[in-house]
Amino acid sequence: MPDPDKIPVIVLTGFLGSGKTTLLNRLLADGVKTAVVINEFGEIPVDQDLLADQNLPLTVLSGGCLCCKVKGALAPTLKNLWMAWEQAASKPFERMIIEASGIASPEPILDTLLRERWLASRYRLQIVITTLAIPSGAAQLDSFAEARAQVAWADTLLLTHADVSNAGQQAALATRLQMLAPATPRLTTGDFLAASLLTNAGPSLRRLPNDAPLPAHNFRSISLHLEQVMLWQQLQTLLQELLTRHPQDLLRIKGLVYLAEQTEPMVIQAAGTRLYPPIPLSARASDDGRGRLVFIVNGEPTALATDLNKAFAPFLSGNAIKLH
Numbered sequence: 477m478p479d480p481d482k483i484p485v486i487v488l489t490g491f492l493g494s495g496k497t498t499l500l501n502r503l504l505a506d507g508v509k510t511a512v513v514i515n516e517f518g519e520i521p522v523d524q525d526l527l528a529d530q531n532l533p534l535t536v537l538s539g540g541c542l543c544c545k546v547k548g549a550l551a552p553t554l555k556n557l558w559m560a561w562e563q564a565a566s567k568p569f570e571r572m573i574i575e576a577s578g579i580a581s582p583e584p585i586l587d588t589l590l591r592e593r594w595l596a597s598r599y600r601l602q603i604v605i606t607t608l609a610i611p612s613g614a615a616q617l618d619s620f621a622e623a624r625a626q627v628a629w630a631d632t633l634l635l636t637h638a639d640v641s642n643a644g645q646q647a648a649l650a651t652r653l654q655m656l657a658p659a660t661p662r663l664t665t666g667d668f669l670a671a672s673l674l675t676n677a678g679p680s681l682r683r684l685p686n687d688a689p690l691p692a693h694n695f696r697s698i699s700l701h702l703e704q705v706m707l708w709q710q711l712q713t714l715l716q717e718l719l720t721r722h723p724q725d726l727l728r729i730k731g732l733v734y735l736a737e738q739t740e741p742m743v744i745q746a747a748g749t750r751l752y753p754p755i756p757l758s759a760r761a762s763d764d765g766r767g768r769l770v771f772i773v774n775g776e777p778t779a780l781a782t783d784l785n786k787a788f789a790p791f792l793s794g795n796a797i798k799l800h
């Protein structure tokens with residue numbers, strides 16, 4: 477039986493661009509007071525600006541994954557949040573949602589939650605939800621151990637991007653999932669209410685991650701600040717060319733940019749080879765008038781960095797491209 481005295485924790489995991497932040501916003505729409513921890517691989521965080529609710533207790537851990545580089549930050553973050561929760565007369569949150577980076581393996585996060593005694597007596601892992609984009613899911617499972625680990629540790633799989641998928645992609649993903657996680661419930665976005673995801677609570681007895689070392693990531697990120705305003709058509713052409721030139725290594729682009737034709741900052745998103753139309757954002761506390769773009773790369777990033785330098789040179793100030 478769930479322990480009502482412990483704060484429930486929902487862990488959202490899933491490969492780059494599969495829809496974790498989109499799901500997070502859907503879950504937050506139920507109005508339950510929630511503390512959010514967002515982990516981003518890129519140096520310059522973007523996801524925090526994509527949250528519809530900008531007033532919730534939010535911690536962003538960026539510049540690495542919760543499974544490795546920033547793993548040590550999770551326990552102190554959860555401790556600090558619990559202390560704030562305990563001391564507040566009016567409880568600032570009733571649950572916690574952790575959104576892992578798209579290339580994080582979930583084991584170390586679960587290990588921290590389940591094995592750290594101090595945390596385990598105050599927090600209760602409610603459910604691990606893994607998002608998978610149907611069009612790219614099968615190929616990602618074939619290529620990346622991290623994607624397979626995300627499926628292996630899921631209590632529920634949420635299949636996203638059904639609206640832009642075809643029957644072949646659906647069948648290919650179903651076949652992989654049948655092999656990797658035949659007993660894990662699967663839902664598809666569109667055919668559920670976000671709240672119904674949470675009724676499928678995880679098991680009351682969980683297997684614990686073992687201590688086997690995780691394979692080292694082979695991912696890098698490149699981030700840049702744009703000092704000059706661009707036209708969408710200019711930016712679209714540059715990004716589309718980069719996606720076409722780097723179909724294997726460029727896995728994800730996201731950012732916030734200021735376009736000449738818009739007053740609001742615009743959210744830029746690409747995953748795989750798909751560039752999404754930009755979306756305007758209302759004013760955010762973090763608005764500093766500087767555009768920022770993050771590129772996540774599989775393998776050696778030198779060729780992409782060279783192309784980025786060429787493409788964005790007129791819009792950068794000084795040596796503004798950062799490899800990470």
Ligand SMILES: Nc1nc2c(ncn2[C@@H]2O[C@H](COP(=O)(O)OP(=O)(O)OP(=O)(O)O)[C@@H](O)[C@H]2O)c(=O)[nH]1
Nearest residue numbers: 491492493494495496497498578636637665745752
């Ligand atoms: N067409 C379509 N687009 C979607 C769907 N779910 C998410 N998206 C879009 O896919 C892009 C990536 O979604 P996010 O929610 O940011 O993905 P994420 O998993 O949080 O990304 P990372 O944190 O960078 O790994 C955004 O442009 C979303 O609007 C879906 O079901 N259908």
